[in-house]
Amino acid sequence: xxxxxxxxxxxxxxxxxxxxxxxxxxxxxxxxxxxxxxxxxxxxxxxxxxxxxxxxxxxxxxxxxxxxxxxxxxxxxxxxxxxxxxxxxxxxxxxxxxxxxxxxxxxxxxxxxxxxxxxxxxxxxxxxxxxxxxxxxxxxxxxxxxxxxxxxxxxxxxxxxxxxxxxxxxxxxxxxxxxxxxxxxxxxxxxxxxxxxxxxxxxxxxxxxxxxxxxxxxxxxxxxxxxxxxxxxxxxxxxxxxxxxxxxxxxxxxxxxxxxxxxxxxxxxxxxxxxxxxxxxxxxxxxxxxxxxxxxxxxxxxxxxxxxxxxxxxx
Amino acid sequence: xxxxxxxxxxxxxxxxxxxxxxxxxxxxxxxxxxxxxxxxxxxxxxxxxxxxxxxxxxxxxxxxxxxxxxxxxxxxxxxxxxxxxxxxxxxxxxxxxxxxxxxxxxxxxxxxxxxxxxxxxxxxxxxxxxxxxxxxxxxxxxxxxxxxxxxxxxxxxxxxxxxxxxxxxxxxxxx
Numbered sequence: 064x065x066x067x068x069x070x071x072x073x074x075x076x077x078x079x080x081x082x083x084x085x086x087x088x089x090x091x092x093x094x095x096x097x098x099x100x101x102x103x104x105x106x107x108x109x110x111x112x113x114x115x116x117x118x119x120x121x122x123x124x125x126x127x128x129x130x131x132x133x134x135x136x137x138x139x140x141x142x143x144x145x146x147x148x149x150x151x152x153x154x155x156x157x158x159x160x161x162x163x164x165x166x167x168x169x170x171x172x173x174x175x176x177x178x179x180x181x182x183x184x185x186x187x188x189x190x191x192x193x194x195x196x197x198x199x200x201x202x203x204x205x206x207x208x209x210x211x212x213x214x215x216x217x218x219x220x221x222x223x224x225x226x227x228x229x230x231x232x233x234x235x236x237x238x239x240x241x242x243x244x245x246x247x248x249x250x251x252x253x254x255x256x257x258x259x260x261x262x263x264x265x266x267x268x269x270x271x272x273x274x275x276x277x278x279x280x281x282x283x284x285x286x287x288x289x290x291x292x293x294x295x296x297x298x299x300x301x302x303x304x305x306x307x308x309x310x311x312x313x314x315x316x317x318x319x320x321x322x323x324x325x326x327x328x329x330x331x332x333x334x335x336x337x338x339x340x341x342x343x344x345x346x347x348x349x350x351x352x353x354x355x356x357x358x359x360x361x362x363x364x365x366x367x368x369x370x371x372x373x374x375x376x377x378x
Numbered sequence: 379x380x381x382x383x384x385x386x387x388x389x390x391x392x393x394x395x396x397x398x399x400x401x402x403x404x405x406x407x408x409x410x411x412x413x414x415x416x417x418x419x420x421x422x423x424x425x426x427x428x429x430x431x432x433x434x435x436x437x438x439x440x441x442x443x444x445x446x447x448x449x450x451x452x453x454x455x456x457x458x459x460x461x462x463x464x465x466x467x468x469x470x471x472x473x474x475x476x477x478x479x480x481x482x483x484x485x486x487x488x489x490x491x492x493x494x495x496x497x498x499x500x501x502x503x504x505x506x507x508x509x510x511x512x513x514x515x516x517x518x519x520x521x522x523x524x525x526x527x528x529x530x531x532x533x534x535x536x537x538x539x540x541x542x543x544x545x546x547x548x549x550x551x552x553x
Contacts, residue, residue, distance in 0.1 A: 192447050193395045194494060195410060195514045196505060199447050237447065245504040265506065266513040330400075 167220045174221025181296060183217070183333040184208055189235070198240035198265045199228065202332060207233040215295040215335040222324035223248075223289055223299035224332065240326055241301055242268050249290040250301065255279050258290060261302065261320070268321075270302050275316040281307050287320055296335055382540060383421065383429065387437030390414055395444035409517040412487055413529075414441055416522045418457050419486045420530045422464040423479050424537050430461030448494075449501065456493045460486050480526045484519040491515035 130137065186202035204210050214227045216238045225246065228239035239246055246263035250272060257279035259272045272287065285304045291297025302320035309316050390413040398410050414437045422430025434457030442450045467482040491514065495505050 190396060190445055190447070191399045193399050193441075193445050194412075194448075194491070195399075195518075196491070196495060196498065196510050197447070197503060201446050231446065235446065244506045264509075266509055 170220030170222075174217075178221075178296065178298070181335055182337045183335050184210070185219075186332050186334055188330050188332060195266065198225075198243035198246075198263065198326065200225075200238040200240065200329065200332070201231075202236055202238055202334070203234055204334060205232045205234045205236045206230050209336055210236050210334055211294075213294040215289070215299065217299060217333045217335065218324045218329055219331050219333060220324075221299070221333075222322075223295075223301040224322070224324045224326060224329065226295065227334065238332065240265075241270060241322055242326060248295070248301065249292040250287045251290045252279065252281060252304070253286040253288050253300075255281065255285070257281065259287075259318070261287060268326075270320040270322060272302075272304070272318040272320055273315070275318060277309065277314050277316055279316060281316060281318060283307070382536065383433040384436050387414065387417060387433050388440050390417055391437055391441040391444050395441055409521055411521040411525055412490065412518050414438065414453070414457060415460055415487050415490045416483055416525060416529050417533070418461050419464040419467075419483045420479060420526070420533045421537075422461045423467050423482065424530070424534055427461060427465035427468070430464060431458050434458045434461040448498075452494070452497055456490055456497070459493060460490050463489055476527050476530060479530050480523050483526045484523045487519040487522045488515050491518065 184204060186204040186208075189201045189203050191201070192199045202216075210227055210230050212227050212229060215223060216225050216227060218224050223241065225238045225240040225243075226248075228237040230236040240263070241248060241261065242263040242265045244263055244265055246261075248261045249258070250261045251258045252275070257276050259275040262271045262273065264271050270287070275281065281304065283305055286300055287302040287304065289295050289297060289299040289301060300323060302322045304318045304320045306319040307316060308318070394413050402410050414434075418430055418434040418437065421433050435454050438452075438454030438457040439450070441453045442448055445453075464482055464486050467478060488511075491511065495507060495510060499505055499507075
């Protein structure tokens with residue numbers, strides 16, 4: 064058997080080499096021709112799914128390899144990221160608390176600007192009804208601090224939350240919150256001035272506003288303010304209406320409202336010791352129309368001229 | 379056991395009067411258990427009505443001191459009556475099973491709120507009875523029932539540890 068010729072000196076090998084080089088050159092030249100572009104596109108369409116499949120598998124395998132190779136780095140990065148998340152979460156929580164305090168202080172500043180004549184005394188909430196049956200707070204101010212029954216109480220931001228229910232000692236008294244069943248506050252709707260009475264609806268935690276005029280144009284979102292009865296100053300915000308019901312039997316409207324103060328989270332309050340709050344709206348009397356008296360025509364006696372005719376019989 | 383009971387009830391009264399009313403609303407939870415009723419019922423079923431009455435009276439008195447809203451003696455009276463009611467469960471031989479204590483705790487919790495509301499109404503404090511029973515008493519009874527296995531087991535263990543004896547009623551029967 065004749066041994067295979069592996070050297071380049073073989074003519075068949077050279078021929079093959081030249082042929083392949085020529086084919087390659089031809090392909091190169093031909094591929095540059097725009098006439099053969101559709102053919103190339105068809106070839107690409109056939110090959111594309113195969114290429115995509117292989118590419119996807121390669122990426123997956125490459126990812127695994129990368130993960131194994133960077134395992135330690137990824138673990139360290141994960142630990143660092145978790146620490147960063149914890150730190151940011153803590154800072155976020157702190158910022159939210161600061162935001163809340165800021166909002167309270169702003170409301171307090173607005174409250175002092177809006178009610179410059181009100182005098183208040185700050186108090187700390189010692190406890191609240193632990194059974195949950197009543198909405199009552201115990202504060203650390205009492206008779207020695209000038210506290211008397213009926214005084215208005217607001218939260219630190221100025222929202223009205225209730226009245227002093229009873230003074231139990233020199234440095235202790237109880238606050239009846241506006242949501243308690245026993246609470247009844249004279250209010251008015253800020254937008255329309257409509258008067259009403261707000262009653263607490265605990266344990267539902269809502270307010271029921273009654274005796275609202277049937278003709279009043281009330282709307283959801285209307286603010287409720289204190290009407291200024293007894294020792295409660297006028298104009299303190301206490302709630303917001305979310306539902307209105309017309310009572311045709313009593314010829315009035317009733318509204319459901321929720322308190323704006325966070326009654327469950329109060330730890331400091333302000334007891335209003337004096338001041339009138341916003342003034343009552345003054346009623347400008349409408350002048351009566353003046354009656355214009357039309358003078359009667361004056362009657363002037365006009366002498367009727369006598370007749371000049373000579374009477375008969377007389378010379 | 380009475381001294382231990384005094385300490386436990388004092389701690390429970392403090393948590394019930396000062397901690398839960400602040401912590402639970404901040405967590406957005408309006409439902410709160412009544413640890414005092416739970417402990418009184420559990421100890422009554424485990425140690426007898428005498429222990430239950432002592433625990434109830436001391437715990438109620440401490441609770442009234444920590445919570446100045448209620449007149450002193452209100453919760454002491456309520457919890458003593460709760461112990462008497464819970465003693466009805468002593469006649470049931472399935473006391474060692476957790477189901478009966480669970481039911482007794484739920485019933486006694488509702489009864490506690492009925493007693494408390496009756497006393498407050500007699501003292502002139504207006505209440506919405508229907509809404510309070512539904513929104514306050516029933517949820518408290520449910521939560522107390524859920525917590526019963528833990529506290530019942532704990533008190534049982536403490537009883538075995540500090541005073542391993544049968545309740546008075548069973549001692550009489552054995553004798």
